[in-house]
Amino acid sequence: MKEVALVYATMSGNTEFAADFIEEGLLKKGVSVKKTDVLDADSDDILSYENIAIGVYTWGDGDVPDDALDFYEDMEETDLSGKQFLLFGTGDTAYADFCGAVDRFEEMINEQGGTVVIAPLKIEESPEGQEITDTVNHGAAFGDKIS
Numbered sequence: 001m002k003e004v005a006l007v008y009a010t011m012s013g014n015t016e017f018a019a020d021f022i023e024e025g026l027l028k029k030g031v032s033v034k035k036t037d038v039l040d041a042d043s044d045d046i047l048s049y050e051n052i053a054i055g056v057y058t059w060g061d062g063d064v065p066d067d068a069l070d071f072y073e074d075m076e077e078t079d080l081s082g083k084q085f086l087l088f089g090t091g092d093t094a095y096a097d098f099c100g101a102v103d104r105f106e107e108m109i110n111e112q113g114g115t116v117v118i119a120p121l122k123i124e125e126s127p128e129g130q131e132i133t134d135t136v137n138h139g140a141a142f143g144d145k146i147s
């Protein structure tokens, strides 16, 4: 059975809300999902999966938020070759670096040899209307790509 570790960072709930729709899309494809708030995450456990979905909000000036930093730094020290990633994030287009933390993760994953299999999904604050459908479809598309 296909399995995905889905980890998300959230402060005010937007990214957690989006993570629920990513999970919905994966479940539609029959994927088993282990969903974890990054604050409760054991990096070794998450990084033992071949397929990993990461959702993150952006803090500061395009920065990875503090609550996701330990996980980010653990990934930076891991050989990610052979692993497939889905990235999504919520942010605010009023900031110069919209969803910059998603880009920070993508750059690091590429450097560590991992593969981001579909273009990251960047959501304005909390997903609404069509964005909800897009988020479910993003999860489903990952479910189709992985083995």
Ligand SMILES: Cc1cc2nc3c(=O)[nH]c(=O)nc-3n(C[C@H](O)[C@H](O)[C@H](O)COP(=O)(O)O)c2cc1C
Pocket (backbone or CB within 6 Å): 009, 010, 011, 012, 013, 014, 015, 016, 057, 058, 059, 060, 061, 062, 063, 090, 091, 092, 093, 095, 096, 097, 098, 099, 100, 124, 125, 126
């Ligand atoms: C101090 C502060 C800095 C932020 N910096 C950025 C930023 O650089 N880029 C961006 O896209 N969003 C930025 N945001 C917006 C948040 O990422 C956005 O509200 C996000 O949806 C919060 O997610 P959460 O509800 O999961 O915590 C910032 C918000 C705050 C309060």
